[in-house]
Amino acid sequence: MANDDLTEILKKAILEGDDLTRWATLGILYEQSLRLNRYKRPRGRPKKPASKIQSLDAWRAFTLWSYAQKLSVDARSKVSNRELIAFAARVEGMMSVPNQERAFPPGGDFESSISRGKSALEIDKNWTSALCEEIARI
Numbered sequence: 193m194a195n196d197d198l199t200e201i202l203k204k205a206i207l208e209g210d211d212l213t214r215w216a217t218l219g220i221l222y223e224q225s226l227r228l229n230r231y232k233r234p235r236g237r238p239k240k241p242a243s244k245i246q247s248l249d250a251w252r253a254f255t256l257w258s259y260a261q262k263l264s265v266d267a268r269s270k271v272s273n274r275e276l277i278a279f280a281a282r283v284e285g286m287m288s289v290p291n292q293e294r295a296f297p298p299g300g301d302f303e304s305s306i307s308r309g310k311s312a313l314e315i316d317k318n319w320t321s322a323l324c325e326e327i328a329r330i
Contacts, residue, residue: 244312245323252302253309254327255280255295260319268319273306 244250256276260268281296291297315321 244308245327247309247312249305249309250312251309252295253306253313253315254324256306257313257315257319257321257324258328259283263319265318269317271319273303277302277306 240247256273259276259280260271263271277296281294281298284294284296285298296302309315313321313327314323
């Protein structure tokens with residue numbers, strides 16, 4: 193009943209009121225609609241990152257690249273993606289990083305993600321990349 197009364201008051205103010213009342217009422221309604229729209233969830237699929245460099249795959253590959261840089265050049269060429277993923281997952285576990293913030297949460301298969309990230313960041317088989325070195329300097 194209260195909403196019906198409010199609706200009638202607003203209709204009367206908009207249709208029969210003077211210009212000042214009408215514009216003030218419309219302004220209040222506009223501000224309320226903006227406030228309500230702020231809390232709506234966006235429709236559809238989530239937006240993709242602006243570039244492949246900003247993707248989750250690239251973040252994972254950059255994480256492994258940073259670990260691989262601690263190895264000697266000879267060891268880097270022999271280490272596999274799977275070994276680096278296992279090492280990174282152990283490090284995240286020891287640091288007690290929450291699952292939602294981990295690059296490698298438990299139970300995941302990340303090898304294809306790493307391959308996509310390595311191609312986006314131009315990382316070669318020896319884990320060298322000019323692009324990653326540039327990002328690391330920033």
